[in-house]
Amino acid sequence: MTVPPSLTESPVGAPPPRLLLSGITKSYPGVVANSDIALSVRPGEIHAVLGENGAGKSTLMKIIYGSVKPDAGTVAVDGQQVAVRNPHEARALGISMVFQHFSLFDTLTVAENVWLGLDKHLSLAEVSQRIMQTTQAYGLSLEPTRPVHTLSVGERQRVEIVRALMTHPKLLILDEPTSVLTPQAVESLFITLRQLAAQGCSILYISHKLHEIRALCTACTVLRGGKVTGECDPRQESNASLSRLMIGAEPPTLEHRAVQVGEVVLEVHRLELAKAEQFGVDLHQLALQVRAGEVVGIAGVSGNGQKELLYALSGEDTRADAAAISVKGRPVGKLSPGRRRALGLHFVPEERLGRGAVPALSLARNLLLTRKEAVGAAGWLKGSTLQAQAQQIIARYKVKAGGPQATAKSLSGGNLQKFIMGREIDARPRLLIVSQPTWGVDVGAATQIRGELLKLAAAGCAVLVVSEELEELFEICDRLYVMAKGQLSPSLPRAEATTELVGQWMSGLWTLAADKAPNLSQEVRHAAA
Numbered sequence: 001m002t003v004p005p006s007l008t009e010s011p012v013g014a015p016p017p018r019l020l021l022s023g024i025t026k027s028y029p030g031v032v033a034n035s036d037i038a039l040s041v042r043p044g045e046i047h048a049v050l051g052e053n054g055a056g057k058s059t060l061m062k063i064i065y066g067s068v069k070p071d072a073g074t075v076a077v078d079g080q081q082v083a084v085r086n087p088h089e090a091r092a093l094g095i096s097m098v099f100q101h102f103s104l105f106d107t108l109t110v111a112e113n114v115w116l117g118l119d120k121h122l123s124l125a126e127v128s129q130r131i132m133q134t135t136q137a138y139g140l141s142l143e144p145t146r147p148v149h150t151l152s153v154g155e156r157q158r159v160e161i162v163r164a165l166m167t168h169p170k171l172l173i174l175d176e177p178t179s180v181l182t183p184q185a186v187e188s189l190f191i192t193l194r195q196l197a198a199q200g201c202s203i204l205y206i207s208h209k210l211h212e213i214r215a216l217c218t219a220c221t222v223l224r225g226g227k228v229t230g231e232c233d234p235r236q237e238s239n240a241s242l243s244r245l246m247i248g249a250e251p252p253t254l255e256h257r258a259v260q261v262g263e264v265v266l267e268v269h270r271l272e273l274a275k276a277e278q279f280g281v282d283l284h285q286l287a288l289q290v291r292a293g294e295v296v297g298i299a300g301v302s303g304n305g306q307k308e309l310l311y312a313l314s315g316e317d318t319r320a321d322a323a324a325i326s327v328k329g330r331p332v333g334k335l336s337p338g339r340r341r342a343l344g345l346h347f348v349p350e351e352r353l354g355r356g357a358v359p360a361l362s363l364a365r366n367l368l369l370t371r372k373e374a375v376g377a378a379g380w381l382k383g384s385t386l387q388a389q390a391q392q393i394i395a396r397y398k399v400k401a402g403g404p405q406a407t408a409k410s411l412s413g414g415n416l417q418k419f420i421m422g423r424e425i426d427a428r429p430r431l432l433i434v435s436q437p438t439w440g441v442d443v444g445a446a447t448q449i450r451g452e453l454l455k456l457a458a459a460g461c462a463v464l465v466v467s468e469e470l471e472e473l474f475e476i477c478d479r480l481y482v483m484a485k486g487q488l489s490p491s492l493p494r495a496e497a498t499t500e501l502v503g504q505w506m507s508g509l510w511t512l513a514a515d516k517a518p519n520l521s522q523e524v525r526h527a528a529a
Helices: 058-064 089-094 108-116 124-138 153-165 183-198 208-217 239-247 304-313 338-344 365-369 383-396 414-427 441-459 469-474 499-505 509-515 524-526
Strands: 019-028 031-041 046-049 072-077 080-082 095-098 171-175 203-205 217-226 227-232 264-273 285-290 295-299 325-327 347-348 431-433 460-464 477-486
Touching: 031 058, 031 217, 031 227, 031 414, 031 499, 046 058, 046 183, 046 239, 058 089, 058 095, 058 203, 080 089, 080 285, 089 095, 089 171, 095 153, 108 124, 108 153, 108 365, 124 153, 124 183, 153 171, 153 183, 171 183, 183 203, 183 208, 183 264, 203 509, 208 239, 217 239, 227 239, 227 469, 239 441, 264 304, 264 431, 264 460, 285 460, 295 441, 295 469, 304 347, 304 431, 347 414, 365 383, 365 414, 383 414, 414 431, 414 441, 431 441, 441 460, 469 499, 477 499
Parallel strands: 046 203, 046 217, 095 171, 171 203, 295 460, 295 477, 347 431, 431 460
Antiparallel strands: 019 031, 019 072, 072 080, 217 227, 264 285, 264 325
C-alpha cells in the first residue's frame, strides 16, 4: 500500500514521527470512544495524553497497541503505515504498553509473566537475572520467583513496568503508571523515563496527576468526549490551565472543617498476625484508633503489610484474636465481612475488578455485593429499587456509563472507581475503610471523592484511608500512621507531617527520624521511641 504524503511529511533532514495517527475512530454501542483522532509523537518525545475519565484515552492507547481494532483511520510508525492487529505485532514494531488494568496471570510467577512478553530464546533463569538487573538499575524492588497473586497492586504495577522496560521499546505507552507508586518510586521512574527518551525512545504518558505531566512531559494532547480539543506544551501551563483544558473548569477547592471527634469507632490493639502466604508480610503488634468524625490515613510503600492489615480489618481474614480488632467497643476479629457490615463497617478494596466489582455483572447487580435495600422478603429482589439506586449513584458521582445495566467491565477504570466509592459512601457507614480512593480518576473526580469523604467524616463517620499518594493523605487526613515492614508508626498529626519525615518513616526508622525532626511534638517523639 502506498503511504499518503501526509504520513511521511516532516521537516527537511528530520526523522519522520515515531507515531502518527490520522482519523482514528472507534465506536461502541451507545458511545463514540474516539472520533477522528489525530496525534503525532516525535522520536525521544515524552507526550502526555490528557482527559477526564471516559474521554477515550485508554481506548486510543489500546488501538495503538493492537488490542482494539479501530473502525476507521490510519496508524504510521516511523513513517510507514501499519495495521497493528494484535499486541504481538505491536511489540514486533517496538511498541510496549503498561496497562492501567494489569494484564498478568495470577498463578504464574513474576519471571514467568515477564517471560511471556519476551523473545523465547531466553531461558527462564536468564529472564530472572535480567529482571534483577532491571529492578536494581531503576529502583523497582521485585522478587522474580514470587507468584503474582501474592503481590499488592503497587507491586503488580512494578511487574508491568519492568516487563515493558525489558523489551527495549521504541514507543512506550504508560497508562496511569504512578497511580499506586510512592513519591520516591515516582521520582525513580521519571529518571528512568528521561533516560529512555534521551536514548530516542518515544513515550506516550497518561496520567490524571497534572503536576507529573508538567514535570515530565514535553508535549500534550487533550481529549474531551473522544475528540482532540487542544494541544500544548505542559511545561508552560499551570495545574489550573491544564484542568480547564481537560474538564472545562478548575476543580473545586476542598472545604475543610474543624475536627470534632467523637467516640472510638475502630480500635486495633496489639494485632499480631503471621503471613498467610509464602511471600506475605507478618503483622507485628499493630495499634491504631479511628474516632467518629475524623479521617485517619495510613501511608507506606506497597507490600509492607497494607494488604494483610486490610484483609484483617474487612473480615476476609478472620485469624486474628477477636479482641485485637473492635468496632464501637465490640470485638470483631473473628466476624465475617457480612457481620461487620451489619455493625456499620463498609470497605473499598484497592482491586476494582474481582473484589470491588464483578466484571460481568451490571452496575445495578454489583450493588448487591454490599447493599441490601433492594432485597425483599424471602430474598426477592426489587428490580425498580435496584435500578433507581444505581441510577442515583451514577448521577451523583457523574459516572460515565450506559446506565444501570452497563457491566462493570465496560466502564473505564476511573468511572468504575467512582461508582464503587459512591456505592459505599451512600450506604451511610459508621466506619468506612478505603484503599487507594482516587486511583486512576481525573482531577475533578478525585476532588469530588475526597470532598465526599470529608463530608462523611463531618457527619460523624470514622474514615480510614490507605493510600500511597502522600499528597492525597495530606489533603484530607487529620492524623497519619506510616506502615513499614509489617509495623505501624505512632500517630502523627497532619500539622506535624512533612513529605521528608513521612518518607523517612517509610523505611521503618521512626525513632531515628523523630530524633532529627525539630518541629515534632514531645508526645510524638515519646511514642516513636
